Amino acid sequence: MQFVSAVNRFGWGQRDDPPSGISLHDWFARQLTEPDAAAFGHLGSSADGLIALREQRKTKQQGDPLVKPIFQAEVAAQLDNLLVTAQPFRERLCWFWFNHFTVSLRQGSTRPVIGAYMREAIRPHVDGVFSDMLVAVMRHPAMLMYLDNTGSIGPASPTGRKSHHGLNENLARECLELHTLSPAAGYTQADVTSFAAILTGWGLDMKAEQPGFTFREKAHEPGAKKLMGRTFPEGEEGGMQALRFLGTHRATYHHIATQMVGHFITDTPTPQDVSHVASVLQASGGNLRLASLALTDLHDPARASGKFRSPMDYTTAVMRALSSGGAPSLPDDPHSPAHQLAAGFASLGQPLWTAPLPNGWGDRAAEWCTPADMLARTDWAWKRAAHATTMDPMDVARIALGPALRPQTEHAIHNAGSRQDALTLLFSSPEFQRR
Amino acid sequence: MLIPRRTALLGLAASWTLGRSSLAFASAPGGPDDPRFVVILLRGALDGLSAVTPYGDADLKTYRRDLVLPEPGQAGGLLDLGGFYGLHPSLRTLHGLYGDGQMLPVHAVAGHYHSRSHFEAQDYMESGADNRLSSGWLNRAVSILQGKTDRPDGYGLAMGLTVPLLLRGPARVGSYAPAGSQHPDTDLYNQILALNASDPLTGPALRRGLQARDFTDATMTRMTASLPPDKTHKPDAFTQLSIAAGNMLATPHGPRVAALEIGGWDTHTTQIKRLENPLAQLDRGMAALRQSLGNTWKRTVVLAMTEFGRTVRMNGTGGTDHGTATVAILTGGTVAGGKVGGTWPGLRPGQLFENRDLAPTTDLRALAAGVLCDHLRLPAPAIATVFPGARTDPAKGLVTSG
Numbered sequence: 001m002q003f004v005s006a007v008n009r010f011g012w013g014q015r016d017d018p019p020s021g022i023s024l025h026d027w028f029a030r031q032l033t034e035p036d037a038a039a040f041g042h043l044g045s046s047a048d049g050l051i052a053l054r055e056q057r058k059t060k061q062q063g064d065p066l067v068k069p070i071f072q073a074e075v076a077a078q079l080d081n082l083l084v085t086a087q088p089f090r091e092r093l094c095w096f097w098f099n100h101f102t103v104s105l106r107q108g109s110t111r112p113v114i115g116a117y118m119r120e121a122i123r124p125h126v127d128g129v130f131s132d133m134l135v136a137v138m139r140h141p142a143m144l145m146y147l148d149n150t151g152s153i154g155p156a157s158p159t160g161r162k163s164h165h166g167l168n169e170n171l172a173r174e175c176l177e178l179h180t181l182s183p184a185a186g187y188t189q190a191d192v193t194s195f196a197a198i199l200t201g202w203g204l205d206m207k208a209e210q211p212g213f214t215f216r217e218k219a220h221e222p223g224a225k226k227l228m229g230r231t232f233p234e235g236e237e238g239g240m241q242a243l244r245f246l247g248t249h250r251a252t253y254h255h256i257a258t259q260m261v262g263h264f265i266t267d268t269p270t271p272q273d274v275s276h277v278a279s280v281l282q283a284s285g286g287n288l289r290l291a292s293l294a295l296t297d298l299h300d301p302a303r304a305s306g307k308f309r310s311p312m313d314y315t316t317a318v319m320r321a322l323s324s325g326g327a328p329s330l331p332d333d334p335h336s337p338a339h340q341l342a343a344g345f346a347s348l349g350q351p352l353w354t355a356p357l358p359n360g361w362g363d364r365a366a367e368w369c370t371p372a373d374m375l376a377r378t379d380w381a382w383k384r385a386a387h388a389t390t391m392d393p394m395d396v397a398r399i400a401l402g403p404a405l406r407p408q409t410e411h412a413i414h415n416a417g418s419r420q421d422a423l424t425l426l427f428s429s430p431e432f433q434r435r
Numbered sequence: 436m437l438i439p440r441r442t443a444l445l446g447l448a449a450s451w452t453l454g455r456s457s458l459a460f461a462s463a464p465g466g467p468d469d470p471r472f473v474v475i476l477l478r479g480a481l482d483g484l485s486a487v488t489p490y491g492d493a494d495l496k497t498y499r500r501d502l503v504l505p506e507p508g509q510a511g512g513l514l515d516l517g518g519f520y521g522l523h524p525s526l527r528t529l530h531g532l533y534g535d536g537q538m539l540p541v542h543a544v545a546g547h548y549h550s551r552s553h554f555e556a557q558d559y560m561e562s563g564a565d566n567r568l569s570s571g572w573l574n575r576a577v578s579i580l581q582g583k584t585d586r587p588d589g590y591g592l593a594m595g596l597t598v599p600l601l602l603r604g605p606a607r608v609g610s611y612a613p614a615g616s617q618h619p620d621t622d623l624y625n626q627i628l629a630l631n632a633s634d635p636l637t638g639p640a641l642r643r644g645l646q647a648r649d650f651t652d653a654t655m656t657r658m659t660a661s662l663p664p665d666k667t668h669k670p671d672a673f674t675q676l677s678i679a680a681g682n683m684l685a686t687p688h689g690p691r692v693a694a695l696e697i698g699g700w701d702t703h704t705t706q707i708k709r710l711e712n713p714l715a716q717l718d719r720g721m722a723a724l725r726q727s728l729g730n731t732w733k734r735t736v737v738l739a740m741t742e743f744g745r746t747v748r749m750n751g752t753g754g755t756d757h758g759t760a761t762v763a764i765l766t767g768g769t770v771a772g773g774k775v776g777g778t779w780p781g782l783r784p785g786q787l788f789e790n791r792d793l794a795p796t797t798d799l800r801a802l803a804a805g806v807l808c809d810h811l812r813l814p815a816p817a818i819a820t821v822f823p824g825a826r827t828d829p830a831k832g833l834v835t836s837g
Contacts, residue, residue: 148703151752166751170703173757177552189551189789308636356698357479359554369636370598371644378627378641379618412630421623428627430634 003027004402005301008435010264011088013317014400028296031087032127032289038081038091040119043073046141049112050204050211067112072331074115075352079338082316083325093126093292094118095312096263100256101137101179102360105353108145114353117142130256130286131247134179138171138243139213141204147171147358154200154221167221172196174358175246181228185251191228197221198232198242253281260291265298266307267364273298306434308365311348311377313435315341318381318427321400322388344384348376369433378428385423393422404431467687470734470769470810473680473724474573474693475717476599477741478557479700483761484747484793485710486526487540487775491519494782499749502706516540520775525714528722532766536773539833541802543780544763545743545795547825551757553701556742561601563800565824570604572800575821576807577692578606579814602694607643670723673697677720681727684735692811695720700741704752721766733768736810736834740764740799746791747782759792763802769810769834776833798827805830 003018010028019027052066085091098118103110110117121140125133137143144150152168153160160166172195176187201220205211215236224231225238230245232238246252257278261269280294281287309317319325319341329336334343342352349368355361362368388396393413397405409429416422426432489495490506490513505512506521513521514530520542522530532538548559555567563572602608619627624645631637670678676695683689697720699713717739725732744761760780766772780786780794788794800822807813807821808829818827 148752148754151704153751155751160751165753167756168703168750168752168754169756173551177554183550183552183555192551357553365636366603369640371640371642371647374637374640375618375644375648378624382619382623409630412626416626421619421626424619424623425626425630429630430637433637 005306005404006296006299007088008317008401008404009299009306010296011092012082012085012313013320013435014402015084015320015323017399018402025296028089028293031090032292034087036090036123037087038085038123040077040081043077043115043119044070045210046113046116046120047210047212049116050141050206053109053112054206054211064111069331071111071115074118075342076329076331076336076338078115078118079341079352080325080329083319083337083341089292089296090126092264093288094123096260097122097126097133099355099360099363100259101133101143102355102358103142103146103353104355104358106356108142108148110142110146113140113142113145125288126292127289128287130252130281130288130291131244133288134247135240135243137179138175138199138239139202141212143171144202144204144213147174149199150203152196152200152202153219154197156223157200157219157221159216159219160221167193167196167200169193169196172199178359180246180252180255181249182251182255184255185228185249187228194225194227195242198225198227198238201236202239248286250282253278253286257281257291260295261298263363264295264307267366307363308369309433309435310361310363310368311350311373312345312352312361314377314433315344315348315380317400317432317435318384319344321396321427322384322391322423344380347380349373377433378424381427382420382424385420385427388419388423391419391423393419393426396423397426400426401431404434406431467731468734469691470736470812471684471728471731472692472806472811473684473695473735473737473767474601475720475737475739476557476561476601476694476696477700477713477717477739478696478698479553479741480556480743480745480757481700481741481761482702482706482710482745482755483542483544483741484744485706486523486714486764487516487542487762488513488521488523489519489542489779489782490521492779492782498747498782499755501753502749502755504707516775519779523710523714525711526718528718528725529764529766532721532725533773537768537770538764538766539770539772539774539776541763541765541776541797541830543760543777543793543796544740544799544802545760545797546799549759551743551759553742553757558600560740560742560799561599563803563822568823569600571599571601572803572821573601573692573694574604574606574608576811576813576817577602577608578604579817579820580691580811581606599694599696602692671716671719673716673720674723677724678727681724681729681731685728685731702745703750703754703756706749706754709754736765736767736770736806738763738765738803738806740803744793747787747793748791759788760795761793763797763799765802765806765833771832771835797830800827801830802833804828805833810834 003024004014006024007014007018049070052070056066082091101122103114103117105111105114117140121136122133125136147170148168149171153165155166169192173192176192176195177183181187201216203214203216205214220235222234224233227242232242254274257274258269260277261273265273276298277291277294281291284290319337325337329338333339345352350361397410397413409426409431412425413422416425485502488503496503504524507513507515511524514524516522516533529538546556546560548556550556550559558567561571562568598608628641631641680693680695684693697713697717702709728735740763741761744758745755746758750756778796780796784790786794804818804822804827808815818829
């Protein structure tokens, strides 16, 4: 019975009995060939978020009255989906790619658009082509705001000459380092500067009826530019060509394959595992559906101990095991399942959409298993378990862990003095800390 | 990044405002008179030219006129550091310490690495080696300094939520978090310990976590009592961590070395405005640390360091991009301060590093080694273990003798 271990590793924690009447391979494949089942129809676009931001600024309103409800509705809908999704593999890919292309609430006033960023730039492409996702990310208001490109101006452009303003390298540098090539590709400071010049003019039109991406010709650095030995033409097209070049570069495929194996399979990816995924990316022109399925080939339930759960993994798995969620969470109700989950992320040190730096949250065991981490998990699980008033802890344990449940844990659950204690023991067992 | 949890526990409001700082401790044996050492990691690359501004260098304004504050004596101006340099006006406490001869900024400091990637550079800064190691130089120093004696209350009393690479390694180091008010009882904890006993990751972590909780519960009670009664201004996270660090370090059986982190330095845009808050937080933290250390401040050295500096020229958005040399700040009761250390490299076009950055004249590792040898009394031959690779010559004269 390989299902539970695969569902846990590639998904978000087992919620119901494992799927039946279907092979594991088909179960994975179906999630990426059938359309995204998440229903976000009631949420607005990034343009709606920017309109709210614009109105707030125009009328100098305090306390985020227009943006806050947008953000709360995003949290409610997206975390509800995380709790109940029947496409957990697709869902983990969505959050993996969001983290790869991190946008954080920490800077750039991204709150009105960060939820839309996930839905508009990331989700549509997790079964598509990597370079399409890259382009969607780099043109999205959330990324342009987060990494400062909205204010980057070509020094020799009309705007640059008039205002004496110039380049801001932030987006260009992080795109090369984190999103695409990685430093292993050997690019130089000159490449960073040049790529920043290529991206000048990529900004936002906040005044438009539908505010969003615009190419500001007057801020664009004139002339052709060189990046990694290639020449790219002046204009918006130069940026598009550069992104296609970077998004299909061999070094990029190697880098993202390494990230994928590191997130899904092991803290210490072997060259063989990485090249298994990288070669699929290379042969398919960056097809993420095929690459993701290649990743599932690497699943081996016997592999030592799996991946250690991050706080987001852990809290989601606990709440899924407790069958939390179902009815839609009210956006402004802190007791609704989605907001309880968000509070769990935060209390264990991984607040939603708030990564400290553009490289996103770490996914290695060493980053999340300090003494204080483990105690905090135990204490949080104990409080959650107090709310489970009807479930049989042994059923919860068997569904959540399947064959990974150790006799020792089973014994402890069986002998626990209360339902709360029994569930706390389950959620504090070493096997529940892994996926 | 584990701070937000502390948010809830200490009763603070928005979690993200706290997410930029954290604290970890290492313990070492000895008596109450042991030297204490605090390292503050300024993650995100502090612009040294704004923190300690060489206003006496006539070339400065040609690169960044709009980023230079008025000279000392003028409204909103720099705080004078002896006629050539001026301290940012948000750093009032540090300026007072400078006046007392207990603050030593060192200029044109850079690491031994040449990377303008935050992540790479921070790894090198913390591991202190020519290649990226999985242990940090401060941990290796602690593992030598702690000797063979074990402490009666165990090394597990180390505190701090997230352990930075700087403090990871062979010496046992813990992380500190105030215990929540509600948690399972001892019996359930014991069962949980038993379930995890054979697990290499979760077993030791839970064991140490519970040991540390016994210690921190007691210390935290004292700490809360020592908080200023003014409830209108709740101290920010970094200040709270600084108070906690001071209290723990001052405890006779507490840790001897602590590391704190504070972010917010990556000022690619509107730098003048964005630097004020992190600098003010740093300054308040130093005031809190000094106060909570009490008499122990006399035996303390604090080193604040960042992964690299920022471009000498202002960029197109009123900020600066990733550069090379910057300032490092030493403060504490035993620091030989009241002057600005280092060698000023100049800002003439030919003097800039790669025609964009302040050129390095002091190796960050030499500074750290100077403190380790002269303050913590690390034997000189051990420097090669703490900082493997190219030889590091410890900087002299950073601390007063004695």
